[in-house]
Amino acid sequence: MLLLRLELPNVPGSLGRLASAIGAAGGDIESIEIVEKRADGTDVDDVLLDMVDGAMPDSVVSACNAVDGVRVLWISRYLAGGNLFPDLEVVESLTADPTRALDVLVDALPVAFRCEWAARLADTGSGGAIEHATEGAPSAVDLRPGSGTERQAVGDDLVAVAPMADGRVVVIGRRGGPEYLDSEIARLGHLVALAVSIARAP
Template identity: 50%
Template sequence: MSYLLRVQLPDVPGSLGRLASAIGDAGANIDAIEIVGRDNAANVAIDDVFIAPDPGVMPDSIVSACTSLEGVRVLWISRYAAGGNLFLDLEAVESMTQNPAGAVERLVDVVTQVFRVDWGVHLRRDGDHALIVHGTGAAPEKVPDGVAWPANVEKAQRIDVPAEWEDLVVAGSPLNADELVVVGRRGGPQFLDSEIARLAHLVAMAASLRRNA
């Protein structure tokens, strides 16, 4: 079983090497590392690290090895399908441009890999409510009764959810006044500003491709 580890570490030379050594010493191989955010004011970076522990190695021991390093925090760890392809933003764009008329659906299909989320949906306004036009395999089949169209979502942003969904973090970006692309994670982590900006860029491109198809 592979895992996705989101780590905050000092943005100084040598930090990533020390992290990689600690993970290796704890009994796991690193399959890939992607920088997902930076806080220049705090001088920290946030990285997604894809790891494959050796047989019998528990994820808790890897977390402990990481947090033993000065200035390192593990923000989140989750199972991640072994051998899963990492779709970078440019690969998502390439997928959309292959079928401009279906660009929105193409984007929704790849958001789980691009943003490390559990599901993505394309929503359309229906009065005060929302209809799911297209979703990934793990997405809800319909919007639950009583859940209104998200108010004041005029740009990409984090979206508040009902209290009973407290383990779910959600973000969305509008295609236009009546359509949204929404992504959700169970158990976190919260969406970074850099992820919100990337979502806005990709959704805007999907809307443009569809409009000009």
């Protein structure tokens, strides 16, 4: 299964032309999610797809780029569960067991954000202890001090950081890309704040 992140015009028919191009190149679309709507009239979408036997990912990329106004931003293998994971499903998992909401959030973030790992740290300093992390997270996450939700780099990983208002932070990491969009940064901050509220509820 492949995950394709692309930019396309927000005009009638553009999604249909894109789907036709992907199908003609040997791709079978499983799901599509709008990641960001931009002021310039374009959308950034994540497309999850399978390849028919013998079809190559390069052919899908070429077919997409040949559609007027479409630009492929990223393509990678996608093994994290085989479907896109809407934020509503994350929220449902948090409310199912409020006492574990902070751990459940960290566990859900790699699938929700199509990234490799997530962790909750005691603080942002170089000695910040990892309180909870998913498989694949580095053993140490050295962050520069920040004042809010932001992008950083940890070694070769691109990370997004969201504070928890008590000195702790939640971090998600991607190896090699794509860079986190403004909409993803905002989503992370919202989900972290929601998890904190749920965990505090009586």
